[in-house]
Structures are given as structure tokens and as C-alpha cells.
Amino acid sequence: MLPPHHLLWSNVMDELFTRTFDTDDFPARWYCGVWSDAHGWTHIVSDALIFLAYFTIPALLIYFTKKRKDTPFRPIFYWFAAFILTCGLVHLSEAIIFWYPWYRFAALLKIATAVASWGTLIILIPEIPKMLAWPGLAEVNAKLEAEIARRERSEQQLRLQAEDLARANRDLEEFAYIASHDLKGPLRSISQLASWLNEDAADKLSDESARHLGQLMERAGRMQQLLNDLLAYSRAGRPDGSAESIDLTGLVDDVVALSGMPESFEVEKRLAVTSIVGPKTPLEIVLRNLIGNSIKHHDLEAGRLVITAELANDDESKVVFAIQDDGPGIPAEYFDRVFGLFQTLQPRDQVEGSGMGLTLVKRLVETAGGRVWIEPAQSRGTKVCFTWPLVREAEYAEESAR
Numbered sequence: 001m002l003p004p005h006h007l008l009w010s011n012v013m014d015e016l017f018t019r020t021f022d023t024d025d026f027p028a029r030w031y032c033g034v035w036s037d038a039h040g041w042t043h044i045v046s047d048a049l050i051f052l053a054y055f056t057i058p059a060l061l062i063y064f065t066k067k068r069k070d071t072p073f074r075p076i077f078y079w080f081a082a083f084i085l086t087c088g089l090v091h092l093s094e095a096i097i098f099w100y101p102w103y104r105f106a107a108l109l110k111i112a113t114a115v116a117s118w119g120t121l122i123i124l125i126p127e128i129p130k131m132l133a134w135p136g137l138a139e140v141n142a143k144l145e146a147e148i149a150r151r152e153r154s155e156q157q158l159r160l161q162a163e164d165l166a167r168a169n170r171d172l173e174e175f176a177y178i179a180s181h182d183l184k185g186p187l188r189s190i191s192q193l194a195s196w197l198n199e200d201a202a203d204k205l206s207d208e209s210a211r212h213l214g215q216l217m218e219r220a221g222r223m224q225q226l227l228n229d230l231l232a233y234s235r236a237g238r239p240d241g242s243a244e245s246i247d248l249t250g251l252v253d254d255v256v257a258l259s260g261m262p263e264s265f266e267v268e269k270r271l272a273v274t275s276i277v278g279p280k281t282p283l284e285i286v287l288r289n290l291i292g293n294s295i296k297h298h299d300l301e302a303g304r305l306v307i308t309a310e311l312a313n314d315d316e317s318k319v320v321f322a323i324q325d326d327g328p329g330i331p332a333e334y335f336d337r338v339f340g341l342f343q344t345l346q347p348r349d350q351v352e353g354s355g356m357g358l359t360l361v362k363r364l365v366e367t368a369g370g371r372v373w374i375e376p377a378q379s380r381g382t383k384v385c386f387t388w389p390l391v392r393e394a395e396y397a398e399e400s401a402r
Helices: 003-016 036-066 073-097 102-132 137-201 207-235 248-257 280-296 358-365 394-402
Strands: 243-248 265-271 276-279 303-311 318-325 371-374 382-391
Touching: 036 073, 073 102, 137 207, 243 248, 243 280, 248 265, 276 280, 276 382, 280 303, 280 318, 280 358, 280 371, 280 382, 358 371, 358 382
Parallel strands: 265 303
Antiparallel strands: 243 276, 303 318, 318 382, 371 382
């Protein structure tokens, strides 16, 4: 007759957990029956080898899943590892029992193996449909081939677009050359004829006719400047000289000296960066335009310019330049508009210009890999900032080679 359930459970707990390594009730396996050396050692060596294999396989499974974070069905790998390891421990205990009759410990290992095996089964069954739906190697290869073909088509399309863009740029340069060469000649003739007419008939013209003649000469000159600026804009972005070490202090001094700045103006230089590497001409054009704008648009007889250069806070491979004046300033709503083609905030009869200076600046800066913007002033003045590479040697050499 079986004992009550609570007594049976109490006996199990006592047998397995309290007396786990108690060997008093059992003899070692060598003494159970008649074992020959060949028979006994066959069991021992086989169980030991099985344990070594069952120990190594889970270690490799866990190592694989740790290294490959994208491994699908990772929990199944862990449960298989636990199942195989407990099976190996059972075989190890079978070998040990030949000398140490740890039958109670072997029973615990078999319980752990049962739990691991059923846990593996429970987690494996619902995953089987997902595994069957997992794409096979042939399907993955087909998708990869389709993706490669799609990317090759995209690259071919990009190459064609690049060729179209190169042709458009060549057409633009050709147009700019024609405009500069073929239109500037007649304009010079018109300007020269108007100048001769003004000299020969200055005392015979009415005030209104003299004013009209002056406007004709002025606007012919403006058209010549516009053609020059169009030519400069079309050439912006093309290689313009080899890379060199640029002394920023000397460059700023040269630009200021050639700007026609009135003696009443004051210039302050704050150059934390004094030298950069790259082509000199594009940077010189940018500084000349910005400093020239500050002088040209100033509304007072005396003025002050502050020119700064320092490493960018977020990218020490770039220099932030700033030209700040104390002129009338630019309203915030025009900060973006002034960089557009032919945009001026004052009538051209009041301030001479084609409206392309800041457009040229923007194109040159962006070609160099920087950006240009205007910062709001507290009261008067304008502060134009732009970034420029600290070193622009390798990429420029590559660009020039093309």
C-alpha cells in the first residue's frame, strides 16, 4: 500500500535533497554484479566522452548566439544548450557511480534533464510554423540578386543624371562665355559712344538730356558688371588653383587694402585660426564680396568691421568665419532671400551692384563643403557667417584630377 501523498513527497525531498551525496545505502557499481574490466571501462569511457561532447556543444551554441546578435529563435538555442548539458551531466554521473554511488544525485540530474527536455519541447512546438516560414537559402539569394540588380539600375540612372548635369554645366559655361565675350563688346561700344557724345555735346545738351545720357552710361556699366558676375557665378565650383597653405592674416589684410575702404572705417581682426590649407582664390572671392558689401551698403561716413575666424564648436575640421559691420542691417525676413540671384534690398540706382554677390558667395562656400548664414544683430549691423574646411587638400586634388 502506497503512503499518503504528503508522506511520499516528504520522502522524496528527504531522499534527494537532504541525503544527495549519502552513499550508505548503495554499493559502488563495480560491486553490483560481476563486471569485467573491459565491460566496466567501456561504460565509463563512453559516458565520459559523451559528457565532453555534450559539454562542448552547448558552449559553442551560446558562443555563436552571443557573437551573432541577429540569430533568429535565440531562446530555442538556450533551451537546447541546457537540455544537452544536463544530458551530459547524467552521463558523467553514470561514470562516477562506478566508484561513488551517488544515485540520489543522479536522480536530481535526471529531473533537471526532464525539465530541460520538456522546456525545449514546449518552446519549440509553437516556433515550428515560424521556422517553416523562414526563407530558405535559395530564396534569400534570389532576393539579394534582385536587390543587387535594382541598385545597379539606380547607379546607372545616377550616372546618366550626372552626365546630363555635366552637359548642362558645360552649356552654362558656354553661355556665360558667349554672354561675356559677345555682349560685352557692343556694351563697351555703347558706353564709349555715350562718353564721346557727352564730351562733344556737353554744353549743347539740355539738363534732362544730359541726365538721360548719364543714365545710359551708368546702366551700360551695370550691364557689363552683370555679365562679369554671371561669368564668375558659372565658374564657381570648378577647380580654381591648387591647394596651398593660406595665411589668413595676410589674406584679410590684402582684401581690406584692395576694398577701397574709406579712412574713416575701422577694421578689427579676431583670427583664432591663422592658417588653413586649400585653394586660395575661392576664399579670397568670398571675403572680398562680404567685406565689399559691408562697405558699399553702409549708411554712415564712419563705420566698423569685425572679422573673426575660429574652429567650429561641433566640427574642428571646419573654420567659422564672420564679417560683422555696424551698418543699417538686414531685416530678418530677408536673411534667406538675399542669397538668391539678382536680389538687392536697395534700388540699383542708389547702390551699384548686380545682385549676384551673395549668390556667388553661397555657391563658393557650398562647393567647399560649408554653409553660409546671417545672424540677427541686437541693434544695428549685419553679421554674415560661413564655414570653410580647415584642410581641403586631398579632395581638391582629386577634383582637379577629374
